[in-house]
Amino acid sequence: MIAPLVARGLTKRYGTTCLFEHLDLDLEAGEVLVLVGPNGAGKSTLIGCLTGGVVPDAGSVVLGGHDLRSAPLAARAALRFLPQEVEVPQGLTGRELVEFYAGVFGEPLGRERAIALADLGPAIDHLATTYSLGMRKRLVAAALTLGEGVLYVLDEPFAGLDRQARAALIAALVAARAAGVALVLSAHDPEDIAALGGARVLELGRPIAA
């Protein structure tokens, strides 16, 4: 079975400040890794290195057996990413966006399931740019479950969600995990970590200036 995530020797510095170095990560199907640490510890930067938005100073990332640098399209096809700030394109309703994701992720028939999971009521037919942060997160988090992602990476997924949306997202993540999806997420609240049904925790400390 191909591991959803293998990272080797990840190192990232900004100037003389080292956020992490020589970091190895391995996640098997269904495993969960939670990144914790104070503000500025480097959680989002590490997530950026795992999802291709930040180039590490050293090291490699392999997603679902595909190297993020040498085979970025195949690696990204295995990945579902929920960033901390969820941006949506102009001019599309929530429904149209879900239809777009369903096509890109190769599960066009899953769109009604994702729309039900987003649970936005009549707002699903409003322009997504009018949504609150929590509504945008509901929409995109539901779309992540489309297709055959093997690794979900979520940057502070529960921030800005109300209780009902948080419970729905946790249920969706627990179900994905049971289906073999591995998860990497950053979180501040131990309750969220417990709700996922057990996870490995990686604690990042305050960055060290050389």
Ligand SMILES: Nc1ncnc2c1ncn2[C@@H]1O[C@H](COP(=O)(O)OP(=O)(O)OP(=O)(O)O)[C@@H](O)[C@H]1O
């Ligand atoms: N592009 C950049 N250039 C320089 N420094 C950066 C850059 N991006 C992030 N940093 C710095 O790297 C450090 C880690 O930032 P990061 O956003 O990864 O932390 P975090 O653990 O996600 O924080 P938070 O919990 O507040 O979201 C911070 O000191 C930040 O200022």
